[in-house]
Amino acid sequence: MQAHRRPKADMSTPSRSEQKRAAILAAALTEFEARSYRDTSMDRIAATAQVSKRTVYNHFASKQALFDAIAGNLIERVQHVSDRPYDPARSPAEQLREIGEQVLDMLATPSFLSLARVTLVEFIRSPALAKKTYALFRERQTGLADWLGAAARDARLAVDDPIWAADQFLGLIHAFALWPQILGGQSVPDAAARAHILDSAVAMFLGHYRTGPDAR
Numbered sequence: 001m002q003a004h005r006r007p008k009a010d011m012s013t014p015s016r017s018e019q020k021r022a023a024i025l026a027a028a029l030t031e032f033e034a035r036s037y038r039d040t041s042m043d044r045i046a047a048t049a050q051v052s053k054r055t056v057y058n059h060f061a062s063k064q065a066l067f068d069a070i071a072g073n074l075i076e077r078v079q080h081v082s083d084r085p086y087d088p089a090r091s092p093a094e095q096l097r098e099i100g101e102q103v104l105d106m107l108a109t110p111s112f113l114s115l116a117r118v119t120l121v122e123f124i125r126s127p128a129l130a131k132k133t134y135a136l137f138r139e140r141q142t143g144l145a146d147w148l149g150a151a152a153r154d155a156r157l158a159v160d161d162p163i164w165a166a167d168q169f170l171g172l173i174h175a176f177a178l179w180p181q182i183l184g185g186q187s188v189p190d191a192a193a194r195a196h197i198l199d200s201a202v203a204m205f206l207g208h209y210r211t212g213p214d215a216r
Contacts, residue, residue: 023051024066025069029114029118037121075136078137082143086146099147100169107188116178117182157206157210158211169201172197172201176189177189
């Protein structure tokens with residue numbers, strides 16, 4: 001008699017616990033953005049997430065832990081889009097443009113803008129929290145700097161300080177596709193505006209750091 005085999009679990013499907021955790025984080029983000037971190041209670045987050053308050057505390061020991069998780073999500077998103085291996089067979093301009101396109105895609109998502117707004121408000125209110133989170137961000141934000149360092153070692157870019165240069169490149173993008181949306185309520189750049197932002201950022205950056213006329 002043949003034994004029945006149990007079906008294998010789908011590892012790509014989040015567990016109920018993971019789904020509840022994600023729902024709690026989404027609810028916290030919604031409430032923090034609407035009411036501020038200080039004026040949001042764990043009871044309200046539980047109600048918005050449609051879970052019990054006990055379930056919220058099973059996943060997050062405090063409201064501060066919830067905020068830390070939200071800030072961590074923001075850092076992870078930024079880290080992911082700029083984490084790209086250097087390819088010596090392709091031009092730095094082409095690769096840098098692709099990195100910039102990924103950054104712009106990230107900045108255009110409503111969920112990212114919500115994350116950024118919530119964290120920025122709390123950073124202004126709490127310099128100590130801002131300092132702690134910024135240190136974590138600097139520790140993890142190495143993708144673009146690593147890419148620039150590899151390009152410099154390949155003598156394709158003249159970059160002495162990859163971290164400084166990475167901040168410069170991202171700053172050229174953030175000046176038009178992040179801060180106006182966060183601080184000025186402007187709409188996300190459309191396709192034409194994105195192309196202009198990216199063309200200008202890449203041209204300015206390579207105009208300073210490239211080692212040859214075509215950034216070979």
